[in-house]
Amino acid sequence: MFRSKFxxxxxxxxxxxxxxxxxxxxxxxxxxxxxxxxxGDGAGTIAGYAVTAIKYTHDAxxxxxxxxxxxxxxESVADTxxxxxxxxxxxxxxxxxSSACTFASARYSCAFSPSVxxxxxxxxxxxxxxx
Numbered sequence: 365m366f367r368s369k370f371x372x373x374x375x376x377x378x379x380x381x382x383x384x385x386x387x388x389x390x391x392x393x394x395x396x397x398x399x400x401x402x403x404g405d406g407a408g409t410i411a412g413y414a415v416t417a418i419k420y421t422h423d424a425x426x427x428x429x430x431x432x433x434x435x436x437x438x439e440s441v442a443d444t445x446x447x448x449x450x451x452x453x454x455x456x457x458x459x460x461x462s463s464a465c466t467f468a469s470a471r472y473s474c475a476f477s478p479s480v481x482x483x484x485x486x487x488x489x490x491x492x493x494x495x
Contacts, residue, residue: 429479
């Protein structure tokens with residue numbers, strides 16, 4: 365008797381195994397869930413804040429260094445915790461950003477650690493966010 369290679373017992377068992385494996389993988393993939401999320405793209409205007417009444421405080425032990433800075437910002441962001449400052453020499457940062465600035469008596473106060481040499485400082489950069 366002549367038996368076709370495609371109808372051998374081994375082939376039929378292997379074929380059934382592949383079908384079961386495929387059905388299991390499909391069922392597993394269909395059971396996966398993804399939480400709802402949002403994504404988007406767009407453009408909007410970023411309005412700046414007016415930083416006024418800037419006051420630098422010198423280091424008590426080294427008068428040639430700036431230990432902290434205080435300033436006022438538009439009332440629209442009063443008492444936010446998202447205010448940071450750093451001192452610049454031209455466009456190059458002299459030190460890293462201050463820790464979060466504190467708010468008291470309508471002014472923000474930002475401490476620099478370590479203190480920054482007055483000789484290198486040319487400007488102040490403030491970042492403020494209401495969110």
